[in-house]
């Protein structure tokens with residue numbers, strides 16, 4: 040079936056302030072994506088941005104841009120004067136995992152998002168590959184939303200590594216976004232009974248990729264909608280026990296990518312999630328966030344979360360994980376607060392691949408000396424994808440099987456299982 044965005048209709052899209060909406064998509068039906076490639080589109084660069092990134096070599100950044108070009112850009116002049124981050128205006132290295140894919144990979148000045156050898160930004164599909172989303176996973180909604188959907192997601196392989204340590208069963212995903220966390224839990228054998236988010240574009244992507252899950256558009260900051268949402272969850276469970284509540288509340292307040300603002304109301308959304316934990320009493324709870332969550336209010340914010348969980352009879356473990364150790368071709372650190380009722384601390388998921396360690400500078404970063412195979416690098420992740428010119432690409436094209444060059448690409452195409460990928464990589468050393 041050819042995809043026409045106009046055929047997309049919601050049965051109940053209008054979301055009055057005090058009521059939730061079930062997101063019901065009439066069409067399109069999820070396609071068999073075995074020979075398709077979605078979302079291989081990159082954002083355009085201005086003439087000045089193009090001039091700047093042309094002088095940045097693989098692994099380089101704004102410091103490689105000649106002075107006479109720097110002076111033409113107010114932003115770059117400001118970065119240079121304030122000694123901005125060495126990831127800005129960065130170009131990816133083929134032989135290392137990428138830097139963190141955030142929600143701004145449509146702009147060169149907010150991270151390391153320039154393709155290793157083409158003069159353009161990475162495409163949405165390349166970013167999704169660096170996040171370990173399988174190729175059948177399709178991102179819908181406005182382009183600006185899709186950058187957020189991909190950049191905000193928990194890499195499915197990282198979520199899966201944590202999910203593997205938790206008993207499987209029925210899961211509720213709060214702040215579900217595009218569904219990275221859910222995808223990892225599904226890959227680990229769970230059933231997501233309901234997913235909820237306040238953003239309709241996020242729900243649209245979630246619904247397309249997880250047609251069996253009930254998707255509810257609701258704002259948990261709104262007491263009326265929260266009450267309705269709780270009733271809807273109870274109706275959906277039909278008396279069955281909820282095994283796990285998972286959620287990655289917005290991290291702007293916690294993130295080091297923006298300014299951390301202790302009073303940011305988004306920080307308290309995590310407490311709203313705990314109200315649902317109180318009411319639904321699942322066996323396990325998982326809260327995902329950026330490492331900054333541990334430092335906010337000098338650790339008091341995360342302390343309050345742990346305290347509330349423990350007062351409710353849970354045993355908690357805080358995990359600080361590096362995504363590249365779990366087969367994600369990206370340096371991304373995330374914190375997981377995991378709580379369970381069975382009184383046993385959680386095992387830290389064992390990384391299958393070596394972490395990246397930093398030398399004196401970022402440019403000296405290399406795979407750690409642990410006795411483990413190297414992490415997946417950018418070339419392994421995306422070298423099969425068609426070349427693009429800046430600002431070009433297609434939302435849906437045919438994927439020619441001959442393009443596949445690496446095991447990671449086989450994994451993304453659905454032609455290799457993660458367990459077999461890890462075994463093969465260990466044999467190759």
Ligand SMILES: C[S@@+](CC[C@H](N)C(=O)[O-])C[C@H]1O[C@@H](n2cnc3c(N)ncnc32)[C@H](O)[C@@H]1O
Nearest residue numbers: 192193214216217218219220237238258259287
């Ligand atoms: C960090 S993202 C979650 C990413 C998701 N866990 C994943 O792996 O793809 C946070 C999500 O919280 C949603 N959100 C923000 N405020 C909300 C609110 N008041 N109620 C419900 N969802 C909200 C945002 O729309 C966003 O999708």
